[in-house]
Amino acid sequence: MKIAPIELTVQRAVKRYGGVVALSNGNLDVRSGEVLALLGANGSGKSTLAKIITGVVAPNEGDLRVDGQAVRFSSPHAARKAGISAVYQELSLVPDLTVAENIWLTHEPLRAGTLDRREMQRRTADLLALFSGAMRDSLSPETSIHTLPPDEKQIVEILKALSFGPRLMILDEATASLDSRQVDRLFNLVGQWKRDGMAIVFVSHRMEEIFRLADKATVLRNGESVGTRAIAETTERELVGLMIEGMHEFERRPPSAALASAPVRLKVEHVTGHGLHEVSLELCDGELLGIGGLQGQGQSELLLALFGALRVSGHVTISGEEARFKHPKDAMQKGVALVPGDRASEGLLMIRSILENLQLPSWREYGVPIRMKKAERDGAQVAEELRMVMASLDAPVNSLSGGNAQKVVLGKWLLRSPHLLLLNDPTKGVDVGAKSEFYELLNQLRDRGTAILFYSSDDDELLGLCDRVLVMHDGAVRAELAGDGLNRTALVAASMGAAG
Amino acid sequence: MTAKTYTPAAATVRLRRLPPPLIALILAGVLFLVGGLAAPGFANPNQAINIARLAAFLGIISIGQTLVIISGNEGIDLSAGALVTLGAILTFRISGGQNEMIPVALAAVLLTGAAVGLINGLAIAFLKMPPLVMTLGMAGVVTGLIYLVTRGELIGDDPPLLGQLFSEQLIGPVPGVIILWLLIGVVMWVVLERTTYGKHLFAIGVNRTTARLSGVRVTRTLVITYTLAGALAAFAGFVLLAFTKTVFLNLGDPYLFPSIIAVVVGGTLLSGGKGSYWGTMAGALVLQVLTSLLRALGIEPAGQMVIYGVILLLIITFYGRQRSLRQ
Numbered sequence A: 001m002k003i004a005p006i007e008l009t010v011q012r013a014v015k016r017y018g019g020v021v022a023l024s025n026g027n028l029d030v031r032s033g034e035v036l037a038l039l040g041a042n043g044s045g046k047s048t049l050a051k052i053i054t055g056v057v058a059p060n061e062g063d064l065r066v067d068g069q070a071v072r073f074s075s076p077h078a079a080r081k082a083g084i085s086a087v088y089q090e091l092s093l094v095p096d097l098t099v100a101e102n103i104w105l106t107h108e109p110l111r112a113g114t115l116d117r118r119e120m121q122r123r124t125a126d127l128l129a130l131f132s133g134a135m136r137d138s139l140s141p142e143t144s145i146h147t148l149p150p151d152e153k154q155i156v157e158i159l160k161a162l163s164f165g166p167r168l169m170i171l172d173e174a175t176a177s178l179d180s181r182q183v184d185r186l187f188n189l190v191g192q193w194k195r196d197g198m199a200i201v202f203v204s205h206r207m208e209e210i211f212r213l214a215d216k217a218t219v220l221r222n223g224e225s226v227g228t229r230a231i232a233e234t235t236e237r238e239l240v241g242l243m244i245e246g247m248h249e250f251e252r253r254p255p256s257a258a259l260a261s262a263p264v265r266l267k268v269e270h271v272t273g274h275g276l277h278e279v280s281l282e283l284c285d286g287e288l289l290g291i292g293g294l295q296g297q298g299q300s301e302l303l304l305a306l307f308g309a310l311r312v313s314g315h316v317t318i319s320g321e322e323a324r325f326k327h328p329k330d331a332m333q334k335g336v337a338l339v340p341g342d343r344a345s346e347g348l349l350m351i352r353s354i355l356e357n358l359q360l361p362s363w364r365e366y367g368v369p370i371r372m373k374k375a376e377r378d379g380a381q382v383a384e385e386l387r388m389v390m391a392s393l394d395a396p397v398n399s400l401s402g403g404n405a406q407k408v409v410l411g412k413w414l415l416r417s418p419h420l421l422l423l424n425d426p427t428k429g430v431d432v433g434a435k436s437e438f439y440e441l442l443n444q445l446r447d448r449g450t451a452i453l454f455y456s457s458d459d460d461e462l463l464g465l466c467d468r469v470l471v472m473h474d475g476a477v478r479a480e481l482a483g484d485g486l487n488r489t490a491l492v493a494a495s496m497g498a499a500g
Numbered sequence B: 001m002t003a004k005t006y007t008p009a010a011a012t013v014r015l016r017r018l019p020p021p022l023i024a025l026i027l028a029g030v031l032f033l034v035g036g037l038a039a040p041g042f043a044n045p046n047q048a049i050n051i052a053r054l055a056a057f058l059g060i061i062s063i064g065q066t067l068v069i070i071s072g073n074e075g076i077d078l079s080a081g082a083l084v085t086l087g088a089i090l091t092f093r094i095s096g097g098q099n100e101m102i103p104v105a106l107a108a109v110l111l112t113g114a115a116v117g118l119i120n121g122l123a124i125a126f127l128k129m130p131p132l133v134m135t136l137g138m139a140g141v142v143t144g145l146i147y148l149v150t151r152g153e154l155i156g157d158d159p160p161l162l163g164q165l166f167s168e169q170l171i172g173p174v175p176g177v178i179i180l181w182l183l184i185g186v187v188m189w190v191v192l193e194r195t196t197y198g199k200h201l202f203a204i205g206v207n208r209t210t211a212r213l214s215g216v217r218v219t220r221t222l223v224i225t226y227t228l229a230g231a232l233a234a235f236a237g238f239v240l241l242a243f244t245k246t247v248f249l250n251l252g253d254p255y256l257f258p259s260i261i262a263v264v265v266g267g268t269l270l271s272g273g274k275g276s277y278w279g280t281m282a283g284a285l286v287l288q289v290l291t292s293l294l295r296a297l298g299i300e301p302a303g304q305m306v307i308y309g310v311i312l313l314l315i316i317t318f319y320g321r322q323r324s325l326r327q
Helices: A046-053 A076-081 A099-103 A117-129 A150-163 A180-196 A207-213 A236-244 A257-261 A299-306 A328-333 A343-347 A354-359 A372-385 A402-414 A432-447 A459-465 A488-495 B008-017 B020-038 B045-070 B080-095 B099-126 B131-150 B160-167 B176-194 B196-206 B208-213 B218-244 B253-265 B277-296 B301-326
Strands: A007-017 A020-031 A035-040 A061-066 A084-087 A168-172 A199-203 A216-221 A224-230 A264-273 A276-284 A288-292 A313-318 A336-339 A420-424 A451-455 A468-473 A476-482 B169-171
Touching: A007 A046, A020 A035, A020 A046, A020 A199, A020 A216, A035 A046, A035 A207, A035 A236, A046 A061, A046 A084, A046 A168, A046 A199, A076 A084, A084 A150, A099 A117, A099 A150, A117 A150, A150 A168, A150 A180, A180 A199, A180 A207, A199 A207, A207 A236, A216 A236, A224 A236, A236 A488, A264 A299, A264 A451, A276 A299, A276 A451, A276 A476, A288 A459, A288 A488, A299 A336, A299 A420, A299 A451, A328 A336, A336 A402, A343 A402, A343 B208, A354 A372, A354 A402, A354 B196, A372 A402, A402 A432, A432 A451, A432 A459, A451 A459, A459 A488, A468 A488, A476 A488, B020 B277, B020 B301, B045 B080, B045 B176, B045 B196, B045 B218, B045 B253, B045 B277, B080 B099, B080 B131, B080 B218, B080 B253, B099 B131, B099 B160, B099 B218, B160 B176, B160 B218, B169 B176, B176 B196, B176 B218, B176 B277, B196 B208, B196 B218, B208 B218, B253 B277, B253 B301, B277 B301
Parallel strands: A020 A224, A035 A199, A035 A216, A084 A168, A168 A199, A288 A451, A288 A468, A336 A420, A420 A451
Antiparallel strands: A007 A020, A007 A061, A216 A224, A264 A276, A264 A313, A468 A476
């Protein structure tokens, strides 16, 4: 099968979201028969660049050319017509439709203007045959999507992108949910497509895969393309260096002397399940233990599991006592608190008042009928401690700014004086001022002896605040960095799953 | 705050800042007075008491409905009408018209209603049945069972004490049901605003993930809510018998939709997480004033239904706009 040649170039692409610059200078070029890897740390702009190519987002500035001609894609549909299709990690399948219906959605085979079901079945079977042996034989064009496990959904997503007969395909973290056999099969197929003349853009956080599959790699840093290297002529070290070059190292606060003798608050051994593999760690009172790694490597799941919101196997003790929490309430009774990752959907009751949000975990402690005066006093006190800017405690939370809303999420747990605080990327979408207040608060909590487990997608925070950082990759702890070993190079290398 | 300009637009904004229950209450008052102008003799104390008496009964049916709608996730109890019928029939049959059997009948009514509500709650919480489907199905099951067991022959009688307690004048000219209703209003305020259950109910109505991650036992709260709703709907049937003195097989059905509308007119969000029982009380009053007024004006039943429907749509549209202004 011969594929029509294509050459795609992007130059000086800029994408701003409000005042935030997601991409300041995106450049890449890729042509038929080539696999280009896009690399970068969290927030480097690689997803934005990929989305510009596929018409998902429109760039504010920049030059996008297909075969030398300037183009502007108004939608993914327009990009597909130009021969560009994409596989995303966030699946775009309709759960209630069948495999065949999903693959051919919007470009169903027609006969005399009506759906040609037989032709659709036949073509789907041909596509599925590409992965035969790498997934269940029972998978047929007629299977409903919602009955499929994540890996098979991902394969259907890949086949869907292929069904458009693209000249250029973008694989955005498309291997994340595949097992090694399926990855091998995909890589063989990519090799085949390449020989047929397809161009492929491969976004991955697995360094090993990049070296296996790609011909060249373009590295992004802080929204800017900072270099392109031929894979045959580069090393992991060089690529990691490009990803972090010029970013300064942090002055860390010296580890407190008391820490060495502090009792162990949390001990986790071999926790497995919900994507986690054999996670073990230890955390002392007064310690701030960072969790790093690229987004979606099991960090949220680990925190949720420790809080009793996800069931996992393994052994967890808190202050030496076995902790088998069936519900977050059990964890709360043992002095554990969790600040979840998504404020609006997990942390707050947006239409309820600030007071009700602050007291939600604690109403039980105020008796029946609730002693409202005392609840209000306590709420006002924590609001003052956190310097919340608000009209009154009765104002709804959705009237607050992002930083103040996050203070409510923190405040509701501070009211309970937790011994163990689990933080899931707590400064995401928070302004600079609120961030520095938050760092100050973390240090106060440490001085009071609170044990803190702190996941952040911002490497600077981890480097600046933590004594020790665990780097997670594919649900496992890939590296433990401390002392001189805790630096940006090591953090980024471990995030990418690079050896050493 | 030196100069205030009163324009119609400013007045509308001001009105919109009022809590919906207050708007509903004002509306009920205005409708009552307008009725007095339109139909001479409408606005008199006796009529007011009569309206309150009928509204009280609707309000009692709407207690459970309020809780269930606040619980969110399309929470609704369509089995309430069938349970009202069941409650009345059980009272009718078990008491057989004897006053001393009232406590036994009441216990049976509450337990049966709670059992039905418990099944609703378990299916909705654990089998993830949509509340609309589950409670609609349950309405069919309850009605069917009544037919099966009674074969349409409703034996029994109404105990006279029930009528004396609730329907007839108890304190001065005020019938007992109004006093009962006011007491329920106080209890419901305490339950919703001053108990952990109430706080948790609002929380699961807004966002169940947040609630769970804040230590709220979501499924338990949900099951309790539907169980309470079942028991309270059956209890409303017990009270209804005081008015009707007799029972028939679709006794409760005409009250089902007004019980939902009263909740919504009272400003409780159909999407859950926000509302109050005193809003529902005001809503029940609005509906009852409206019904009585249309009847007093001598409008034929079909016309009554049209006007009733249009006015309710206007009120609900108004609340909807008010919400979008706030968010």
